Amino acid sequence: MKDGTVVYERVYQILRNKIESGLLPYGSKLPSRADLCLEFKTSEKTVRRAVELLAQAGYIETMKRRRPVIVYRQGDGCGKGLLPLQKADATVAGDILKTGIFLCYPVISHGISLCTQEDWRIPETIFEKMDPGEPKDFWKLSSRFWRFFILRNENEIILQAVDSLGLNELQPRPGTLELRTDYHNRLQNFIRAVKNGGCTRSVQFPDLSALYGYLPEQRLCVLPHKVAPDSPLCIGSKVLERKVSREEERYSRVYLDILGLIAVGRYRPGQRFPSHAQLCQTYGVSVDTTIKAVRLLQEWGAVKAVRGRGIFVLKDLEELKQIQIPLELIACHVRRFLDGLELLSLTVEGTAAHAASCITCDEAAMLAGRLEKLWNEKYLYQLSPIVLLEYITDHIQLQSLRVIYQMILNHYHIGRGIPKLVELNKTEENCRIHRECLDAVRCLTEREPEEFAKKAGQMFRYTHRLVIERCRQLGYWEAAENAYDGSLLWK
Numbered sequence: 442m443k444d445g446t447v448v449y450e451r452v453y454q455i456l457r458n459k460i461e462s463g464l465l466p467y468g469s470k471l472p473s474r475a476d477l478c479l480e481f482k483t484s485e486k487t488v489r490r491a492v493e494l495l496a497q498a499g500y501i502e503t504m505k506r507r508r509p510v511i512v513y514r515q516g517d518g519c520g521k522g523l524l525p526l527q528k529a530d531a532t533v534a535g536d537i538l539k540t541g542i543f544l545c546y547p548v549i550s551h552g553i554s555l556c557t558q559e560d561w562r563i564p565e566t567i568f569e570k571m572d573p574g575e576p577k578d579f580w581k582l583s584s585r586f587w588r589f590f591i592l593r594n595e596n597e598i599i600l601q602a603v604d605s606l607g608l609n610e611l612q613p614r615p616g617t618l619e620l621r622t623d624y625h626n627r628l629q630n631f632i633r634a635v636k637n638g639g640c641t642r643s644v645q646f647p648d649l650s651a652l653y654g655y656l657p658e659q660r661l662c663v664l665p666h667k668v669a670p671d672s673p674l675c676i677g678s679k680v681l682e683r684k685v686s687r688e689e690e691r692y693s694r695v696y697l698d699i700l701g702l703i704a705v706g707r708y709r710p711g712q713r714f715p716s717h718a719q720l721c722q723t724y725g726v727s728v729d730t731t732i733k734a735v736r737l738l739q740e741w742g743a744v745k746a747v748r749g750r751g752i753f754v755l756k757d758l759e760e761l762k763q764i765q766i767p768l769e770l771i772a773c774h775v776r777r778f779l780d781g782l783e784l785l786s787l788t789v790e791g792t793a794a795h796a797a798s799c800i801t802c803d804e805a806a807m808l809a810g811r812l813e814k815l816w817n818e819k820y821l822y823q824l825s826p827i828v829l830l831e832y833i834t835d836h837i838q839l840q841s842l843r844v845i846y847q848m849i850l851n852h853y854h855i856g857r858g859i860p861k862l863v864e865l866n867k868t869e870e871n872c873r874i875h876r877e878c879l880d881a882v883r884c885l886t887e888r889e890p891e892e893f894a895k896k897a898g899q900m901f902r903y904t905h906r907l908v909i910e911r912c913r914q915l916g917y918w919e920a921a922e923n924a925y926d927g928s929l930l931w932k
Contacts, residue, residue, distance in 0.1 A: 452491035540841035552590030576615035595927025695734035714752035772920035781852030790898030796836035797890035805885035
């Protein structure tokens, strides 16, 4: 294990993404193991394991003494040798398509803002290959064009969230030549506007949802798509939960959250901790995961497991600060925390507006009272943004979007377990965050959902900037940036 994440899993995810996005097209050969070792700065054993996973998932075909060949075709829904395709569930597909709008639009917009003139060479090359006279390849290349800007964020959690939806398995209907030509012209104008520093909103695209068989006014999918049997488009939120949470992330989330709960005084030295069964229920993980988490906490001296009696807390916040957690391990968690905050800051305004439509004035008043109460309890005021995020998440009406936001919430909890990020004193910055949470909720009580969404967005974006600044001060930032090379996702 490196940086709290299985390295071969990261190599596998990046290579899979390159295959699915067309950077490694069907029929091409996978780079040699030596080249992959050099690219990812890792061992041959790690690369070999990643290649094995690609083969098992049907993305490549391996042959003795020959480099593996890419057998995945975009739109097939699966690689060679997988189970037969099944019809997507119309209701689930509609839910996922709408979730994709909430996630992809702001993420793509931010990715565009990060692009340099040199970076534009890649999407321009894709655009030049788009021929309105070839409908299948045209829409495939269009998907690659927009996906580039998602990848440009250099954020694994963003990519993980978007890909978990399975939208890459949906292939649009051909449409008319007139529609494709008009879309192509608008795309060209869009590129020109962005590169010249103009307003991209001036370039309007037609609603293409009908191309996927989705009619918003009817709130249903009329065209069944065939996808892999384990696709979110078939199974829905259950498979989404697995796709957005890796095993190592689940186990690290447990021990980091425990550290955080000790840090905020929820558990004090000498106090008995919840049993493994209770931890499994709380975090939705297996007993093996909680055992691994508790074992690591014991190694750090934070807790002690006594056979036949239970798990007991040994340290308070000040003592936790003295724990020498390896910087690489911290770096991995800081990076996930920051990546999750970035996804939140980009998408929360639209999501909050969506959730606000389902929150009554009485519910908003109760939330405001809860936040006021937190202020009067020792350093629990720091939970204000978490309480607000939990409330937004609970009121999301789209199942897929709620799963994504539950993942974001889990990553938000990482912060309280990172050494020295928790402050005992009511700092000026934390006071501001608390006030902005209350101001946002008051907008709900006054039936101003759009203003609530705006203020919530501002508060979480400010929090994101504040955490980045604090990580720089603590010396975490550089190590977090080196946790993985985000440029490998798109270059």
